[in-house]
Amino acid sequence: MSTMAIGWIVFAIVFGGALIGALVRRFLPGEHLSSDSREVVKLGMGLIGTMAALVLSLLLSSAKASYDTKSSEVEQWSADVMLLDRTLAHYGPEAMESRKLFRGTVARMIAQVWPPAGAGATPPIPVGGLDGFYQEIQALTPKSAAQSSLQAQALATASHLAQTRWLMEAQSGQSIPMPFLVVMVFWLSVIFASFGLYAKPNATIFVALLVGALSISSAIFLILELEKPFIGLIRISSAPMQVALEQLGR
Numbered sequence: 001m002s003t004m005a006i007g008w009i010v011f012a013i014v015f016g017g018a019l020i021g022a023l024v025r026r027f028l029p030g031e032h033l034s035s036d037s038r039e040v041v042k043l044g045m046g047l048i049g050t051m052a053a054l055v056l057s058l059l060l061s062s063a064k065a066s067y068d069t070k071s072s073e074v075e076q077w078s079a080d081v082m083l084l085d086r087t088l089a090h091y092g093p094e095a096m097e098s099r100k101l102f103r104g105t106v107a108r109m110i111a112q113v114w115p116p117a118g119a120g121a122t123p124p125i126p127v128g129g130l131d132g133f134y135q136e137i138q139a140l141t142p143k144s145a146a147q148s149s150l151q152a153q154a155l156a157t158a159s160h161l162a163q164t165r166w167l168m169e170a171q172s173g174q175s176i177p178m179p180f181l182v183v184m185v186f187w188l189s190v191i192f193a194s195f196g197l198y199a200k201p202n203a204t205i206f207v208a209l210l211v212g213a214l215s216i217s218s219a220i221f222l223i224l225e226l227e228k229p230f231i232g233l234i235r236i237s238s239a240p241m242q243v244a245l246e247q248l249g250r
Helices: 003-025 035-091 093-113 130-138 145-170 178-198 203-226 239-247
Strands: none
Touching (some): 003 178, 035 145, 035 203, 035 239, 093 130, 093 145, 178 203
């Protein structure tokens, strides 16, 4: 399910809680709406509201930290790409085939992480990709101490590049468990139900509850979007990798 769809579902549930509260208000006896009942409910909702605010802030902070980490990984990835290509360039003409293979592999990885709009899923990189490129570097035969050093450096950089790529792949899943999100939405719907229960319906209250529900659903939408930084509306730019790709082979 898309993050946009989840956001609208959260809005419907939370705002629906307020409407249910307003509906229940019509059928409750007067003593249930007394000042004593109002105070007890206010204290209970204050506790739930505090918990919900703390959890929402923690989730948003965690999602933003995860987004920033992945953005840094992309920058490190592009730096490793350019460093590896320059290392092979210094190795000499013997590494020209390796550089050509590397350019094609990087182009495929970019297409996997940032698929073009409307394109289908990009096939996984075959064995002739990362593994084949690593084997290509290992197959080089150094003819001097300088070439041996450059080969060792290229192998280390290629290993780090592959590690970063698979780390990004492993981090691409949703880290917020669905039961956790369900409990959070339940708390918020209960809070909004209490608003509708003790407030006399009018246009101002209706708009305030509507804006509040939109704000809550927007916050959850933002959290879910930050957790998927390579797809959706809030996505990490592929510009560093595109710039690196343009420099390969020069």
